[in-house]
Amino acid sequence: MAITDRQTATLALAHALSAAEHGLPVIPLSATKLPALRSPHRDEGRPVSCRGACGLPGHGVHDATTNPAAVRALFAAAPWATGYGIACGRAPHHLIGVDLDIDATGRSDSAAALQQLALHHLFTIPPTVTVITPSGGRHIWLTGPSGVAVPNSAGRLAPGIDIRGAGGYLVGPGSVTTRGAYRLAPGAADLLPAPCPRALLRLLAPPARPHRPPGRPDQGRGLVRFVLAAREGQRNTRLFWAACRAYEHGFGDALAAALTRAAVRTGLTEQEARATIASAARLTSGRPPGPENAAGPSA
Template sequence: MAITDRRTATLALAHALSAAERGLPVIPLTARKLPALPSPHRNDDHRSTCRGACGLPGHGVHDATTDPAAVRALFAAAPWATGYGIACGRPPHHLIGIDLDVDAADGSDSAASLRRLALHHLFTIPPTVVVLTPSGGRHIWLTGPPGVPVPNSASRLAPGIDIRGTGGYLVGPGSVTAHGRYRVAPGTADLPPAPCPRALLRLLIPPARRPARAGRTDRGRGLVRFVLAAREGERNARLFWAACRAYEHGYGDALADALTHAAVRTGLTEQEARATIASAACLTTAAPDEPWGLSGGSRP
């Protein structure tokens, strides 16, 4: 299916601008659902560390913006774009995408798997935006709390269920791909993204472990190495997980500087790293009746 006509590109920009008006940061995508602009660092040593600080476009999800002028500039630089991506985990919505794939390799029913998880863990998916994919799948839009990065995953929750979190993006409704158009499910277009049920949020975040005996400095070194091994799109999630483990084992404050320096080496700013570590410290010391430090919102 050739998708090169000017009308498709114009509609993609219009849909992206509409999303940006709702506070959803966007980037242009190709018909293959990939960021439309090539990296300006593809031939140098900064391709894996620069997150847009150079001021040039082409940093994938890090280019995502809600500024109309910036959105127009991105699409003007990529006239071949046929759709747009919506960055997850970014303020003000801190979007989390539940991607239900009907074409799972093992033939599983991802929607049925989500229903079983909901019954087992006692949560319900609230009324929210749902986007229908050309393959017959669906994207469920939920929002997360600030300072709690949700990692991206593929079939970790259940076969055929992918999670789009911090560092990831969802294909926006109105986008045209090589397989067809993404569209909002009837009856959900006017809904705001709903808060993620707390029981589901606990499944999406790396699980906590019971505190171990103190004095294991080798454990701290392992957590630092874990952060240093982070790839683009998983830096915040790895840092958050490592910091949670450090605080649970009783040496979070002692390891905070080492974790911060490791995160900065992977491409995060010191401010971002400190904020993530502070969130981990807060969450691991939450009251028993408020798991993960969450309060307010509807109970599952």
């Protein structure tokens, strides 16, 4: 490794340790802005969902830590690292990154788009940590409340505006990449990440699922009668529709047994009825369908 490379790596570690000292979980990054350590499961020949439970480094943002000894160990395992990433969405800051991109012409309307959003939704971006990217873009750091997971997105808020939230990371200031260095904006060195304005947080965070109280014993009788009235060729379709309505109104689990008995009386097997009800439960909860009824209900 050349002297310059060693100096870059040493500075990257120093910046990462400073960030960790301020409660920001960090990982080493390569000059391509990707996690510097490769997955320990890369040669296993099958998808692995390990997020670090194996105890080995190389799980990307899941390796992020504020422990100085652990930070040093990560960088020692990746001596080629030239920068560091800061995990978003993690305690204590629950960092949210607003990435204002620069387009191919060197100009960007992303800042203007953010200003328009602020005017329309009545919020202002407070003074906060801002990082200048090698292309001239901006990373605006904000903090979110605990218990609110802001998802990552690209261009969803407005063209040229990417959001780094839970499971994502920001390239830390002082990092060096193939395109140049990331640096703090003038006047940002003495600032702390400011709280995300509530109106902006509402745009970024997914809406909470409404809480529905448990259903009354008499709820769903009409749905059961609807299933019982099914003729051959519409039994599964009626059962699926009724189960969806029951789960949407919050009493699907309570009504599942009655719907199963009704479907069996119309001629379906208990296994067929349970599979259809389970498919309705997955659909209304947003989970992907399982293999037993992946194509949905049949006639």
